[in-house]
Amino acid sequence: MALAEITPGQLQEYRIHRRAKAMEEHGKPPARNTMHQEIVTLRQTLKTAIRHGWLQYLPDLSEPYKTGGKIAHRAWFSPEEYKKLYEATRRRVQNPKRKRYTWQYAQLHDYVLFMANTGLRPDEAGRLEYRDVNVVDDASTAETILEIEVSGNRGVGYCKSTNGAVISFERLKKRNNPKPTDRIFPKSHHELFNIILDEEGMKFDREGQRRTAYSLRHTYICLRLMEGADIYQIAKNCRTSVEMIEKYYASHIKTSLDAAAINVRKPKLIAKKKEVTKRKGRDD
DSSP, rough: OOOOGOOOOHHHHHHHHHHHHHHHHSSSOOOOHHHHHHHHHHHHHHHHHHHHHSSOOOOOSSSSTOOOOOOOOOOOHHHHHHHHHHHHHHHHHOOOOOGHHHHHHHHHHHHHHHHHHTTHHHHHHHHOOOEEEEEETTTTTTTEEEEEEETTTEEEEEEEEHHHHHOOOOOOOOHOOOOTTTTTSSOHHHHHHHHHHHHHTSSBOTOBBOOOHHHHHHHHHHHHHHHOHHHHHHHHHHHHHHHHHHHHTTOOOGGOOOHHHHHOOOOHHHHHHHHHHHHHHHHH
C-alpha cells in the first residue's frame, strides 16, 4: 500500500487479519508484545515519511478498544529462597563437583551476594571495574558499605550497597589480585547460575516467570522495601523511577500495607459498640 492509503480503519483490519492468520497457522493469537513491535515499526516508518514530506499527518495508530494488560511483578527470590540460593552456591565452593571450575564456583557465589546487596543490573555489573568501588564507613548507619560508581547507558550513576556486599568484594580482590582497571566480573556466569537454579527447583517463580541474574536486582529492591526503606531513596540508588518501583515491586510486597492505617475505626463507632455490648449484658 502507498503510505497515504494507510488509515486507522485499515490498521484495525490488519490487526484482525494478523490474529486470524496466527490462529489458523499456530492455533493461538500473536503475543501482545509482537503486535506492539509491529505497530511501533509502522509508526517509525510513517514518521520518516512525514519528515521527508511524503505524508501530511500521522494517522491514529492506537487500538480502538484497548484493555489494560496484567501487570506482573518481576521474578525475585523471597528471603527464604535467597538463603537457599546462596547456600547452594556456597556448597559448590566448599565441595566443587569439578576441581577445574573451582574459580568459577567462587566467583558465582560472590556474584550472587554482590548483586543481591547492591541492586545493580547485570550489564552494569559486567562493566564494573575495581577502581569504581570504594569500601567506606558510612556515618549514617555506622556500617561498612561499598560506594559504587556505576557506568550505564545514561551516563554515570552512584550506588551505596548494604553491608552484605563488602565481604564478597573483599574476597574478589583477594582471589583475583586485580589491577584497578580490571573488571570485577570478567566472565558471565549465566550457564552455571541456571544449572544451580534448576538443581534447586527455583528456575521459575510461582507465577511461571523465569528467574535470571536480573532477579537478584529485583530481590534487592523487594528486600529493601520489606525492611521499610524509603521508596524514593531506593529509586535513586537503583537508578530507576519511583513509578517503576511502585508498579512492578511495591504492589506485591505485603509489608508495604499498613494494617493500622487499613483497619482504622471511627471513635464514635467503637464507643457505640461498647455501649450496646454493656446494655446487652445488663438485659441478660
